[in-house]
Amino acid sequence: MKLSYLIPGKIWWITNFLDYRLYKGIHDAIIKEREKINLHTAKGIWSEDLINNILPPMRVEVKEYKPFEMLKTLVKYNPYFQLTELKSMTTIIHYMKKNAGINWHDDGKWKYGATFYVNHKWRKQWGGEFMFTDGNGHGWIPPVGNSVVIVKAPIAHKVNPVLSPIMPRISVQMFMK
Numbered sequence: 001m002k003l004s005y006l007i008p009g010k011i012w013w014i015t016n017f018l019d020y021r022l023y024k025g026i027h028d029a030i031i032k033e034r035e036k037i038n039l040h041t042a043k044g045i046w047s048e049d050l051i052n053n054i055l056p057p058m059r060v061e062v063k064e065y066k067p068f069e070m071l072k073t074l075v076k077y078n079p080y081f082q083l084t085e086l087k088s089m090t091t092i093i094h095y096m097k098k099n100a101g102i103n104w105h106d107d108g109k110w111k112y113g114a115t116f117y118v119n120h121k122w123r124k125q126w127g128g129e130f131m132f133t134d135g136n137g138h139g140w141i142p143p144v145g146n147s148v149v150i151v152k153a154p155i156a157h158k159v160n161p162v163l164s165p166i167m168p169r170i171s172v173q174m175f176m177k
Helices: 020-032 066-076
Strands: 002-007 011-015 058-061 089-096 102-105 112-117 130-134 137-141 148-152 156-159 169-176
Touching (some): 020 066, 020 169, 066 089, 066 112, 066 169
Antiparallel strands (some): 058 089, 089 169, 102 156, 112 169, 130 137
């Protein structure tokens, strides 16, 4: 586990987040079973401004799945800052095919948002970057497998559209309050 990027009190990017066995188990469960996962479009669930002019992600909320419960615990008690005051955490698989993304937003009703990247391989030219901006600057974080980006709301961020026609961008989203 390594803190690879930090904006104090706002954004934490932690790479090599899970031990290899747990990461591989989550990766393989989602990749190999993706045809059986009951994914639904975010259209009609999300506000239209989140997906205006882009393809909405496919998604499914997952409850009481032991590997995700372990992932949530590790996010909550990561060594770089503690999220002990939380009362609720959700886990949602996001599956983004070509042209899917998420427009600028700030996760306003949540205290924190976290994105755990599942893809083992991801090329720069495939898009799907996490972009952010605030009063002090802006930047982006690539979707690197077995890394997590934790954001303290409100900070404006988006996901650039996926450009790969063959490889979907897969993540586990966690929202906390």
